[in-house]
Amino acid sequence: EPEVTQTPSHQVTQMGQEVILRCVPISNHLYFYWYRQILGQKVEFLVSFYNNEISEKSEIFDDQFSVERPDGSNFTLKIRSTKLEDSAMYFCASRYGIPNQPQHFGDGTRLSIL
Amino acid sequence: AQSVTQPDIHITVSEGASLELRCNYSYGATPYLFWYVQSPGQGLQLLLKYFSGDTLVQGIKGFEAEFKRSQSSFNLRKPSVHWSDAAEYFCAVGAHHQGAQKLVFGQGTRLTINP
Numbered sequence: 001e002p003e004v005t006q007t008p009s010h011q012v013t014q015m016g017q018e019v020i021l022r023c024v025p026i027s028n029h030l031y032f033y034w035y036r037q038i039l040g041q042k043v044e045f046l047v048s049f050y051n052n053e054i055s056e057k058s059e060i061f062d063d064q065f066s067v068e069r070p071d072g073s074n075f076t077l078k079i080r081s082t083k084l085e086d087s088a089m090y091f092c093a094s095r096y097g098i099p100n101q102p103q104h105f106g107d108g109t110r111l112s113i114l
Numbered sequence: 115a116q117s118v119t120q121p122d123i124h125i126t127v128s129e130g131a132s133l134e135l136r137c138n139y140s141y142g143a144t145p146y147l148f149w150y151v152q153s154p155g156q157g158l159q160l161l162l163k164y165f166s167g168d169t170l171v172q173g174i175k176g177f178e179a180e181f182k183r184s185q186s187s188f189n190l191r192k193p194s195v196h197w198s199d200a201a202e203y204f205c206a207v208g209a210h211h212q213g214a215q216k217l218v219f220g221q222g223t224r225l226t227i228n229p
Contacts, residue, residue, distance in 0.1 A: 004157075006157075031215070033216065033217075035217070041221075042204075042219050042220065042221045042222060043158070043204060043206075043217075043219040043222075044219070045216045045217060045218065048215075048216055056216055091157060091158065093158075093217075095215065099146075099165075099210075099215065100146075100165040100166075102148060102160050102163050103160075103215075103217060104160070105150070105157045105158040105159075106157050107155075107156055107157035108157050
């Protein structure tokens with residue numbers, strides 16, 4: 001069965017540094033998402049992406065965050081200047097184009113900011 | 115605004131016992147509802163989904179859930195749990211926005227299985 005893959009599985013970064021989290025969605029999916037889960041808290045929506053533009057973003061997704069689909073397969077989340085509070089598990093998800101299809105999640109990238 | 119409440123943070127059941135995990139949602143329109151399971155160090159795996167039609171939906175691993183509009187609930191059930199069911203369970207509602215359908219998750223319920 002096709003999977004969403006995320007790399008790296010764990011990223012350790014110094015505060016203030018830029019970080020890029022990478023995702024390869026399922027190949028025929030059209031909607032792409034990033035979520036995050038701070039340790040011990042609920043999974044929170046960050047951003048959705050369709051047709052090469054952001055469909056919706058949450059209040060968390062401020063100017064420090066950006067997303068890109070640089071080619072036909074990758075979907076990236078960039079945090080420009082990381083803060084301690086950005087430490088979390090980041091999940092990528094993708095969904096086929098019709099409404100009654102669920103989102104499929106990757107295994108996540110654990111981001112640790114020092 | 116959409117929200118999901120899972121009242122039980124942690125539940126412990128014995129292997130072979132029945133299980134019910136509670137989920138209540140708040141959403142203005144007809145909801146899309148989901149249950150996901152997360153094993154330690156793993157991603158979110160879809161257990162089952164409700165979009166429309168039959169209010170009792172069957173999922174993987176022997177799980178089922180029942181949508182009750184009058185109670186705004188979507189409780190997850192399993193008649194007999196196995197030790198491998200120990201995990202974190204998340205209920206979510208799909209909130210529509212220009213087709214993108216973001217998920218709003220509950221806090222999660224951690225399930226422990228006693229041998």
